[in-house]
Amino acid sequence: MDAARASCRRLAPTLLYAVCMAPRYASRIVRREARHAAGLAAPFLSPSATVLDVGCGEGYVGAELAELGATVMLTDIVDVRRCPSLPFQLYDGRHLPYATHAFDMVMLNFVLHHVPNEDKAALLGEAARVSRRWLFILEDTPRNALDRLMGDRHGRRFRAKIGSSASFGFLTSGEWEWLFRGLGLVIRNVRALGRFCRAPWQPYARSAFVLEVPA
Numbered sequence: 001m002d003a004a005r006a007s008c009r010r011l012a013p014t015l016l017y018a019v020c021m022a023p024r025y026a027s028r029i030v031r032r033e034a035r036h037a038a039g040l041a042a043p044f045l046s047p048s049a050t051v052l053d054v055g056c057g058e059g060y061v062g063a064e065l066a067e068l069g070a071t072v073m074l075t076d077i078v079d080v081r082r083c084p085s086l087p088f089q090l091y092d093g094r095h096l097p098y099a100t101h102a103f104d105m106v107m108l109n110f111v112l113h114h115v116p117n118e119d120k121a122a123l124l125g126e127a128a129r130v131s132r133r134w135l136f137i138l139e140d141t142p143r144n145a146l147d148r149l150m151g152d153r154h155g156r157r158f159r160a161k162i163g164s165s166a167s168f169g170f171l172t173s174g175e176w177e178w179l180f181r182g183l184g185l186v187i188r189n190v191r192a193l194g195r196f197c198r199a200p201w202q203p204y205a206r207s208a209f210v211l212e213v214p215a
């Protein structure tokens with residue numbers, strides 16, 4: 001009896017985490033995608049780094065980085081979280097409600113294409129303001145007609161979902177680099193990702209950008 005009680009006590013925190021705090025992945029592929037994204041960002045983080053995930057969606061990437069030891073804050077223009085253990089704040093899509101230099105890294109993963117072209121620079125400026133050092137960006141970066149067509153469909157669907165008629169815009173890797181440089185950000189790493197790094201039925205061109213905010 002005592003042994004049973006002791007194992008219950010030992011297992012309680014794990015069970016509590018699994019029931020209340022662990023990310024609720026929609027599928028194994030989604031988990032793989034989140035781990036892939038977190039794995040690309042992780043080499044630029046110290047073990048106790050602070051990270052802001054802007055446009056966090058479900059929050060999976062942040063949750064994976066938190067598992068690795070980072071202190072993660074989530075923010076988005078909608079609340080569709082499935083990672084209840086992480087702090088979250090809604091914001092207006094333009095002004096990040098955080099102090100200047102508040103985080104070691106600010107991430108925008110597959111977010112900027114949803115932002116109207118005329119607002120992209122301002123949001124990047126906000127991300128640079130609240131970052132002490134790194135901006136980490138994942139983007140669909142079309143290289144052919146199919147990439148463009150599917151990007152356009154995705155952009156339209158998102159606009160319909162949130163009931164907005166604002167524009168959106170997918171840029172090529174070179175166009176993003178031009179924008180980042182124009183904003184004074186230092187490009188430390190640009191990586192073209194394999195077309196099959198995410199769901200195999202979405203074999204689109206994508207890139208990872210690591211930018212340093214000048215001191």
Ligand SMILES: C[S@@+](CC[C@H](N)C(=O)[O-])C[C@H]1O[C@@H](n2cnc3c(N)ncnc32)[C@H](O)[C@@H]1O
Pocket residue numbers: 037054055056057058059060061075076077078092093094108109110111114115123
């Ligand atoms: C394709 S989802 C990506 C979610 C998450 N970053 C990921 O990689 O799993 C795009 C997200 O961008 C968010 N978004 C769109 N416009 C935004 C804006 N102006 N600021 C912040 N997030 C925005 C959407 O609400 C959505 O959660």
